[in-house]
Amino acid sequence: MNDRRRVNGPAEGTRRPVFACHVDTASAPTRPQRQREPKAFRKIALETGLTRSASGSSYIEVQPSPPPASYNSLIPHSSSLKLACSVHGPKPLPRSAAFSPNLVLTTHVKYATFATRKRRAHVRDASERDLGVHLETALRGAIIADRWPKSGIDVTVTILEAEDDRWWADAPDSHDASWGMMNVLAGCITAASAALADAHIDCLDLVTGGMAALVSDDENPDAPPKLVLDVDPSEHRSIVAACVVGYMPGRDEITQLWLKGDSSNAVLEDGDKRTVHEALIDGAVTAAKSVHAVLAEVVRESILAAGQ
Amino acid sequence: MSSQRQASSAAQVPHLSPAELSYLYTSLALPQNPIRPDGRSPTQFRPLSAESNILPGTNGSARIGFADGTQAIVGVKAEVERTVLISDTLDVDQDAETVEGAEESASAATGGHGSWVQMSIEIPGFRDDDALPVFLAEMLRESLVGSVGGNEDNGERHMAGGLKGRLVINKRWHWRLYIDVLLLSQPLSYPLPLLSLTTHLALLSTKLPKLKSTGEEDPFFDDDWAAAEYLYPRSSTINSNPSQQVRPPVTLLVISVGENVIFDPSREEIAVADAVLAISFTRNSDSDTGTDEPLKLLLTQRGIANSETENGNGPDSAAAAEEETPGVWRPRRGGIKRSVLAEMMKTALKKGGVGEEVLAGLEGVEVA
Numbered sequence: 026m027n028d029r030r031r032v033n034g035p036a037e038g039t040r041r042p043v044f045a046c047h048v049d050t051a052s053a054p055t056r057p058q059r060q061r062e063p064k065a066f067r068k069i070a071l072e073t074g075l076t077r078s079a080s081g082s083s084y085i086e087v088q089p090s091p092p093p094a095s096y097n098s099l100i101p102h103s104s105s106l107k108l109a110c111s112v113h114g115p116k117p118l119p120r121s122a123a124f125s126p127n128l129v130l131t132t133h134v135k136y137a138t139f140a141t142r143k144r145r146a147h148v149r150d151a152s153e154r155d156l157g158v159h160l161e162t163a164l165r166g167a168i169i170a171d172r173w174p175k176s177g178i179d180v181t182v183t184i185l186e187a188e189d190d191r192w193w194a195d196a197p198d199s200h201d202a203s204w205g206m207m208n209v210l211a212g213c214i215t216a217a218s219a220a221l222a223d224a225h226i227d228c229l230d231l232v233t234g235g236m237a238a239l240v241s242d243d244e245n246p247d248a249p250p251k252l253v254l255d256v257d258p259s260e261h262r263s264i265v266a267a268c269v270v271g272y273m274p275g276r277d278e279i280t281q282l283w284l285k286g287d288s289s290n291a292v293l294e295d296g297d298k299r300t301v302h303e304a305l306i307d308g309a310v311t312a313a314k315s316v317h318a319v320l321a322e323v324v325r326e327s328i329l330a331a332g333q
Numbered sequence: 334m335s336s337q338r339q340a341s342s343a344a345q346v347p348h349l350s351p352a353e354l355s356y357l358y359t360s361l362a363l364p365q366n367p368i369r370p371d372g373r374s375p376t377q378f379r380p381l382s383a384e385s386n387i388l389p390g391t392n393g394s395a396r397i398g399f400a401d402g403t404q405a406i407v408g409v410k411a412e413v414e415r416t417v418l419i420s421d422t423l424d425v426d427q428d429a430e431t432v433e434g435a436e437e438s439a440s441a442a443t444g445g446h447g448s449w450v451q452m453s454i455e456i457p458g459f460r461d462d463d464a465l466p467v468f469l470a471e472m473l474r475e476s477l478v479g480s481v482g483g484n485e486d487n488g489e490r491h492m493a494g495g496l497k498g499r500l501v502i503n504k505r506w507h508w509r510l511y512i513d514v515l516l517l518s519q520p521l522s523y524p525l526p527l528l529s530l531t532t533h534l535a536l537l538s539t540k541l542p543k544l545k546s547t548g549e550e551d552p553f554f555d556d557d558w559a560a561a562e563y564l565y566p567r568s569s570t571i572n573s574n575p576s577q578q579v580r581p582p583v584t585l586l587v588i589s590v591g592e593n594v595i596f597d598p599s600r601e602e603i604a605v606a607d608a609v610l611a612i613s614f615t616r617n618s619d620s621d622t623g624t625d626e627p628l629k630l631l632l633t634q635r636g637i638a639n640s641e642t643e644n645g646n647g648p649d650s651a652a653a654a655e656e657e658t659p660g661v662w663r664p665r666r667g668g669i670k671r672s673v674l675a676e677m678m679k680t681a682l683k684k685g686g687v688g689e690e691v692l693a694g695l696e697g698v699e700v701a
Contacts (some may be wrong), residue, residue, distance in 0.1 A: 154467045166668045229667050271668075278668030282610075287479055287495075303675055310671070 033147055056192050057093055057102055059242075059260040063253040066315055071215070073223040073327045079111035081224025085216040087188075087208075090257055100193060103259050104142075106208060107186040110216040112224040114178030122177075127170035129177040132161040134213060140187045152203060156210055159283060163214045163271030164221065166280030167232040178226065182213045192259040204238070204258040207269045210283065211236040214271045215316055222324045230273035231320050232280055235313025237305055238267035239286070252304055254312045268305040272313035282306065349601065351661045358605040362591025370601060376680070376687045378597045381530075383698050385538040393539025393564065397531040401599070404517040405527050407535035411564075413502070413552055414449075414509045445497025447478035449507055454514040454528060470514075473529055476582040476613035477536075495579065499564060506552050508541065522600040525611060529584035533695055536581040539564040582615040583691055587677050589669065594680045596687055608669035612681050614688050 061067070068088040076082035089105035096102050115128060122129075134156040136145045164180065188205035214234030221228060240261040241250040250265045258264060266286025270279050284302055299307070349357070360368040367375055380400045388394035391408040398404040452474040454466040478497055500508040512535070514528050540561035542554035555561075565579060588598045588606035595602060603609060681688050 151467050151471060154462070154464050155471045158464050158468045166666070169666060171663075273668055276667055278670060279674060280668035282674065285475060285479060300675075300678075302678065303671075306671065306674065 031147075055093060056262070057090060057257075057260050059253070059257070060090060061255075063251060064311070066255045066312065067257070069215075069316065069319055071219055071319055071323045073219050073323060075109070076111045079113055079220075079224075081112035081220040081222070081226070082110060083216045083219035083223060084109045085212055085219070087212065090260065102193075103257060104186055104189045104205075106184075106188050106212050108182055108184045108209070108212055108216055110180065110182045110213070110220040112178065112180050112217075112220045112226070114224070115173045115176040115226070116178070118175055118177045124175065126174045128168060128173040130161060130165055130168060130170070130180065131177065132157045132164065132180045132182070132217070134160060134182045134184070136184045136187060140184045142189065142193060152206060156206065156213065159210050159269075159281060160213050160217060163232055163234070163281035164217055166271070166278075167218070167228045167230060167273060168221070169227040169229060172227050178224075180217050180220070182217060184209060184213075188257070189259045204256075204264050204267055207236050207238075207267045207283065207285070208256070208258070210234060210269050211312075211316075214269075214281070215320060219320055219323060223327060230275040231317060231324065232271050232273050233313045233317040233320055234269060234271055235309045235311065235316060236267065236269050237308030237312055239265040239301070239305065241265055252308050254308050266301075266305060268302075268309045270306060270309040270313055272310050272317075274314050274317045279306075279310070349604065351663075354605055355661055357601060358590065361595065361602060361605065362593060364592060367590065367593045367595065369595070371599065373597075375593060375595045376690075378691070379599070383530075383534060383695075385534050385698060392541065393535050393537075395531050395534035395538060397527060397534065399522075399527060401521055402518055403521050403524065403527055405524070405531040406515045406517060407528075407531045408513050408515075409535050409539045409564075410511040410513070411539070411541055412509045412511070414507055416501075416505055416507050445495075445499075445501050445507070447474075447497060449500050450474055450478050450496065450510045450512065452477075452512045452514070454516070456516045456520055456524065458519065469525055469528060472525070472611065472613070473514075473532060473584060474512075476584060476615075477532075479582075479613075496564075496581070502544065502552050503549050505549065512536075522598075523586060523603055523609075525584060526586050526597060529582075529613075530691075530695065533581045533583050534698060537563075537565060537695070537698075580616045580692060580696075582613045583688070583695070584611055584613040585681060585688070585691065586611055587681055589673050589677055592673075594677050596681075607665055608673065608677075610674070610677050612678060612688075614682060616692060 067090065070086040070088070071083065072085075073081070073083045075084050085106070085108055087106040089101075089103045092102040118125065118129060133149075134153050135149060136153060138145050138147060160180070160182065188208040190203050190205040211234030214232060218228075218232045222231060235254075236256065237252060237254045238256040239250040240253055240256060240263070241248060242262050256264065256267065264286070266284070268282070268284045270283075271281035272279055284305060357370065360370075369375070371379075373379070381397055383395065383397045385395040386393070387396050387406070388408050392411045393409040394407060396404065396406045452470045453461070454470045454473075455461065456466050459466050478495070496510075500510060502508065512532060514532060516524055516528065540558075540563055542556070542558070543560045543562055544552060545555050546553040565581060585596065586598060586603075587610045588595050588603060589608045589610075590602075590606055595606075598606065598609075680686055
């Protein structure tokens with residue numbers, strides 16, 4: 026839907042100037058390679074209580090992978106996920122709303138206009154609404170909603186810097202699906218969970234987001250794809266399938282699952298009896314567990330700080 | 334607007350008392366043989382009537398009506414469009430004219446692009462930018478363009494690159510597909526399976542005009558509609574195995590109640606479900622006929638209908654006391670165990686399972 030009441034900037038196609046100071050092939054940028062182990066994670070920074078006006082808030086940042094040794098382009102080689110989440114409520118429902126015996130959860134996910142390499146519009150588009158529904162599903166399972174009758178709570182996530190869907194120098198069609206969105210969702214879940222804890226909303230457990238994917242890096246298209254955790258899409262030639270979970274480690278339960286891609290050609294290691302999608306889900310759960318360690322530590326610190 | 338939305342979403346939530354919900358849950362959770370309100374077996378679908386090719390102005394169309402009165406119509410329209418090859422990023426390789434740069438852009442033109450398939454869903458009582466229609470459209474579109482498609486074997490032409498690859502005419506031209514889904518009735522139950530089955534049927538009946546030009550010429554088509562080719566090729570030989578053909582994906586709704594896995598849930602059953610899962614799958618055309626996994630999974634989403642399970646019916650009278658009161662239903666908290674999840678997927682996808690049955694049934698609908 027177009028916003029006809031404002032004169033907006035062009036929805037896409039504005040980008041800051043980049044000067045092609047080097048056109049010789051020797052210094053042309055090469056695709057970044059994943060330096061981490063398949064099961065190693067990027068570092069994350071998580072902080073709560075930054076937005077004083079909200080009843081709970083959090084900020085999460087994922088450390089970008091280091092640039093290749095000979096990288097001298099002015100274009101940032103990879104993105105680093107940065108998002109801020111704020112929780113407003115519990116507050117009374119508006120008079121016009123219907124009676125609800127439970128806490129009514131609303132989630133908003135919005136990319137900042139400068140969050141991606143291609144400029145985003147001000148108006149929420151389909152992918153942002155889609156992310157909002159996913160986030161709501163993930164949180165709804167964890168919140169003990171019947172302790173706040175007739176109340177509502179708003180969870181707002183602003184994505185300040187999003188994960189790339191592909192390597193920036195790739196042709197725009199080469200990575201078709203928006204794989205970066207999966208990482209963004211995992212970050213949204215973790216950030217929202219931290220903000221809910223900061224707002225002292227009763228939850229069953231700290232729900233955390235984790236992501237795993239099957240990637241194929243080989244020149245040879247027939248080589249079997251590998252399972253890697255916490256994937257930066259720009260580091261891989263193609264992503265075959267990816268999975269995001271919202272996971273509660275204390276109860277070993279999944280509140281949200283999003284599995285996407287065609288994993289029929291994938292082969293697991295010998296002796297692995299699981300099907301490919303089970304392996305993917307398990308991978309994402311492992312990722313979520315490791316994020317949970319950080320999340321729990323941050324929440325503990327914030328409680329100790331508040332007690333002093 | 335908000336009052337209108339409230340009304341339409343309230344229409345989706347069954348007005349059942351806590352005792353009724355508890356009764357329903359208990360009967361659905363009976364070990365081994367659950368008792369469903371309408372007497373179906375766990376894997377049985379509601380009766381439906383289907384027809385295809387009903388709209389003469391479209392490339393393909395279908396109508397499906399469930400027995401409870403919900404109906405959907407899908408029309409598929411195709412347009413020829415010029416492929417834009419300009420990279421929006423600064424491609425240093427192109428200036429340098431390396432072999433790699435040329436290769437990359439060529440692969441983009443042959444592989445097709447997901448944005449060539451456009452999907453819109455209209456549900457009465459919802460605005461076109463409400464969460465539900467947008468979410469459903471994204472889910473159906475993702476599984477459509479996500480399928481990578483088959484290999485070529487027996488010399489028969491298969492759809493390399495899946496639907497996306499099929500839409501490529503040549504390097505400079507492609508088809509753009511508009512899939513418009515219209516729900517004719519109020520959404521009495523969660524409309525996902527109905528919309529997905531109708532879309533599947535419409536795509537099966539979709540025909541594109543036969544191409545007369547060859548290679549990189551501007552496309553020129555045969556104006557004889559009888560010579561048009563199916564978007565999803567049908568078998569030319571009689572003895573060729575239908576299980577090796579590429580088919581559009583189908584999305585099913587599966588719920589778990591207790592230890593039971595139940596397919597095609599009605600509105601009341603979703604209201605008491607422990608977990609709701611949407612599974613998209615299609616035929617695994619790569620595999621030989623003997624493999625264990627005849628179907629491939631394209632997309633799974635958990636808890637899509639949760640707003641219906643937990644929001645609307647809050648008859649937890651025992652809110653003060655934390656213990657369960659027998660005979661009074663409380664909305665379930667928490668998530669779903671991984672073992673249950675695996676079981677739900679296995680039931681849908683295993684050989685001879687529900688998924689195969691659904692695909693075979695849809696194949697049987699006469700395409701005129």
